[in-house]
Amino acid sequence: MEIDLKIDVKYISMNPIFQRQSVRRYSDIEVTDAQIENILRAAMQAPSACNQQAWEFIVIESDEDKKAISEMHRFAKPAGLASKLIVVLGNLKIAKISSMIEQDLGACCENILLQATWEGLGAVWLGFHPIEDRSLKLKEYLNIPDYCIPFAVICVGYPLKEANPALRYDESKVHFDRY
Ligand SMILES: Cc1cc2nc3c(=O)[nH]c(=O)nc-3n(C[C@H](O)[C@H](O)[C@H](O)COP(=O)(O)O)c2cc1C
Numbered sequence: 001m002e003i004d005l006k007i008d009v010k011y012i013s014m015n016p017i018f019q020r021q022s023v024r025r026y027s028d029i030e031v032t033d034a035q036i037e038n039i040l041r042a043a044m045q046a047p048s049a050c051n052q053q054a055w056e057f058i059v060i061e062s063d064e065d066k067k068a069i070s071e072m073h074r075f076a077k078p079a080g081l082a083s084k085l086i087v088v089l090g091n092l093k094i095a096k097i098s099s100m101i102e103q104d105l106g107a108c109c110e111n112i113l114l115q116a117t118w119e120g121l122g123a124v125w126l127g128f129h130p131i132e133d134r135s136l137k138l139k140e141y142l143n144i145p146d147y148c149i150p151f152a153v154i155c156v157g158y159p160l161k162e163a164n165p166a167l168r169y170d171e172s173k174v175h176f177d178r179y
Helices: 009-013 033-043 063-070 098-118 132-141
Strands: 055-060 084-091 122-127 148-157
Touching (some): 033 055, 033 084, 033 148, 055 063, 055 098, 063 084, 063 132, 084 098, 098 148
Antiparallel strands (some): 084 148, 122 148
């Protein structure tokens, strides 16, 4: 890992934000129910517009379902290799400000990735919404009702390799007072 000497080393070594990276290959060790519950607790701790918390989740455990999801689009292959999948949904019946639901669900997905890292797991976010053909396949396969957005699938498992995330801070992208 490249070390940026301007930031304290504890921010890199102990902070899941800097330890997280997309993990697409996993060992055979199963993720436990307790780890999934911790991850879902973190997911539901995310901020949301008006505190609407209009998220729901489907945990996928069967090899048959994981394989089917892995074939739904060309970047979905990790789903067939992961121990478990978490499908993140937005429930438009619960939503108070539905126009903000994607932002809420994005925050929710990031919390899932960070908690998975904290648990010593690896995870990757597979994009579905708003790409129509992908979302439709997922919706039909999992019997997701019309009032729910099939937002994303997060694959989780024990990583095959140790994480080695690059640091990305770029001063040129930061503006003070005006653009
Ligand atoms: C909205 C979104 C959709 C993504 N979709 C996929 C995907 O379908 N398949 C995949 O392997 N990775 C997917 N990723 C992961 C990105 O490729 C990854 O986050 C990016 O390359 C940066 O690498 P890092 O996560 O290791 O920092 C997605 C990430 C986001 C935020």
